[in-house]
Amino acid sequence: MTICPDCGRELSSPGNICPSCKKTVKNPFTIREFLWENFRLFTMVGVTGTMISLIPNMGSRVLGGSWITDPNNILPLFLSIIILFGTIFLTICFLMIFSRVLAGRHAENIKHRLTLRQGTLITWYEGDFQRSILLFCMVPMWFGLVMFFILLMPMIPNKYSWFFAAITGLVCIPLLLYSFLGWTIGKTVTGKIPGMNRSPMLSIMAGAVIVIGFLLFILLVAPALFDNPDRFSGDITIRADPQYFSPQISSAKGLRLDITNLSGRQLQASRYTWSADYGYFIRVIPSTSEVTILGNPVTDEDSGTIYWTYSPGDPDRNKKPVKIDLHIYPLQGTGELAASSLYLTWYTGDIVSVNRSFAP
Secondary structure, X not given: OEEOOOOOOEEOOOOOEOOOOOOEOOOOOOHHHHHHHOHHHHHHHHHHHHHHHHHHHHHHHHHOOOOOOOOOOOHHHHHHHHHHHHHHHHHHHHHHHHHHHHOOHHHOXXXXXXXXXXXXXXXXXXXXXHHHHHXXXXXXXXXXXXXXXXXHHHHOOOHHHHHHHHHHHHHHHXXXXXXXXXXXXXXXXXXXXOOHHHOHHHHHHHHHHHHHHHHHHHHHHHHHHHOOOOOOOOOOEXXXXXXXXXXXXXXXXXXXXXXXXXXXXXXXXXXXXXEEOOOEEEEEEOOOOEEEEEEOXXXXXXXXXXXEEOOOOOOOOOOOOEEEEEEEEEOOOOOOOEXXXXXXXXXXXXXXXXXXXXXX
């Protein structure tokens, strides 16, 4: 039985015009018909996502595998621009799809009504089941694509791309959010305070500027008041991965060493020296597996991660435990802020193991 959702009159079949209110009752929503009617939007999403994913491969074919990591190459910057605005375009397409999924819902036959205290709490229309299935698949897909591309930008190992991602993530996006919040608060305040209605646009703009300035003041001043870059949140330690390493049998380029209990703000305000009584340090870019030999000791200011390795054919290699030392200093000055050590013992003649219980 088909019932008109507006006047409640019974109809012979969906798609007919109600003789009482003269409104057409739509056929129930189906995934098959929706995909067929909106295949152009899905084609645009697929083409855009494929284009973004194929650009790094094209660059590698033409320029070689190290084109992204070249510090003097500006092309990764344009890759980040394509990723950002391609993601915005994908979001627009997905939002159009979501709006079309929900369009015309209230013109369908009502299947169930959940009432509470003589009021309708939830109205379940005939096509809502298939709508829910489609949205259940597409909303996580959209969120995953957006988060993957946005979080991928700062991980591109190029200084131009990193600066673009930092400016976008730390300046542009928060400023847009602050502007929207300030504009909304300004409209609310203008409508409630007498006298401001005489110049509504000027009052809204003034309120928005005040709100944005206040938020920026909190963002910039509050961390400086409560955070001391010379004070660390805990004992600085060295985390090693994997626990067993050999350049002859391991697929890893080196033993990865990470500084723990050091925030990003503290990391940027510090410089650190790595040293070892055997072996040397390298830098490995995970996306390209490119290796740069740094030597021993190493002074670094770029990241809290470094790799240690040794020459497998070294005839003078001794079997004493290897001690790796880390010393952290401020960017300006020579006073040591923190230090930590890590010992590696020889599991076999060619394999070292991380030994945190070793006592020299």
